[in-house]
Amino acid sequence: MSAGHHHQLYRPGDTLVHRLPPQCKLLAAAGFAVAVVATPRESFWAFGVYASLLAGVAVAAHVPAAFILRRMVIEVPFVLFAVAIPIIGLGERVDVLGVSLSLEGLWAAWNVLAKATLGVIASILLAATTEPRMMLLGAERLRLPRLLVQIATFMLRYMDVILDQMRRMRIARESRGFVPRDIRQAPVLAKSAGALFIRSYERGERVHLAMLSRGYTGEMPMIRELPASARQWGAAALLPGLAAATAVLSWSLT
Structure with missing residues (x-):
């Protein structure tokens, strides 16, 4: 059930960050997010420290700033809000x-x-250094609910199949002269969405x-073991550890 190619958010590499087991990076990203959320909003310096920590991770993982900035478009709804x-x-x-603005x-x-910006950047770095398939295996190693992991695995595996189906349906519509110009074409698109849902189901x-028929009983076999050494856990703990220390210090100075 593994994907046959890399996801667009993933940047192949052989850096220390890439080589860390996915379960280590998942816990590191979660711990960093908790520390950021727990920081008082008045501690401007603390957010500067967090940004510096993420910049250090980006440099260590050889992830360019342009790559991160292009994928931060997902944050636009938060900015508008x-x-x-x-x-x-x-x-x-x-x-x-x-x-006149409210203080x-x-x-x-x-x-x-x-x-939100710090959380988005941390997520981008996690996705850029961890293949989606490996991230799901790491989630399973962390004892996340297996049913949720299986659902996410199948979503990842068949996402390209569904997207390819959408592409073929679009080509079929256009070959028949369909060009969506205004709201009057909405019923056609709605019927296409319904047909896609039925086919996917x-x-x-x-x-x-x-x-x-092949003996599935509700649990997928563990295809690959993902051992993590104490050294790797220690390397992954640097980011959330420094972030937690910054959060504690920010509260003591408030």
């Missing part, structure tokens, strides 16, 4: 460039934007029956 908070917020207000809203916007049923 953060921009709206000072405008619609209540409480004491201040004038910024002639616009508490400004703090809330900074809090959301800073922590039927494919899932066939795959499940094939698995049952």
Whole structure:
């Protein structure tokens, strides 16, 4: 059930970060996120430290800044939400460039934007240095619910199949002269989405029956062991450890 190629977010490499077992990197990213979220919003210096730590990981993993910036587009909804908070917020207000903004809203916007940005960058670095298939194996090693891991595995395995089906359906529509220009073409697209759902459901049923015929009992066999040495755990613990120390120090200085 492994994917036959690398995901777009993954950058092949042979750095120390790439070689770390996926379960180590998953726990490191989760620990870093917890430390960031627990940091008081007034500690600007702490967020600078977090950004420096992520920059160090990016340098060690040979992940260029342009690669990270291009994939931070996913954060746009958070940015729009953060921009709206000072405008619609209540409480004491201040004038910024002639616009009346909520002071508490400004703090809330900074809090959301800073922590979301750091979390997104950490996720991008995790995905850039860990193959999706290996990440799922690491999640299984961490004793995450096996059913959820299996669902995610099949989603990864058959995502390209569904995307290819969508591409063929689009080509078929265009070969018949269909060009979506306005809302009047929405029913055609809705019917295509419905047909894609039915085909995907039927494919899932066939795959499940094939698995049952081969002895599937609800658990997938462990295809590859992922041992992690104490040295590797220690290397992975550097990021969340330094982040946790920064969070504790930020609370003591507040």
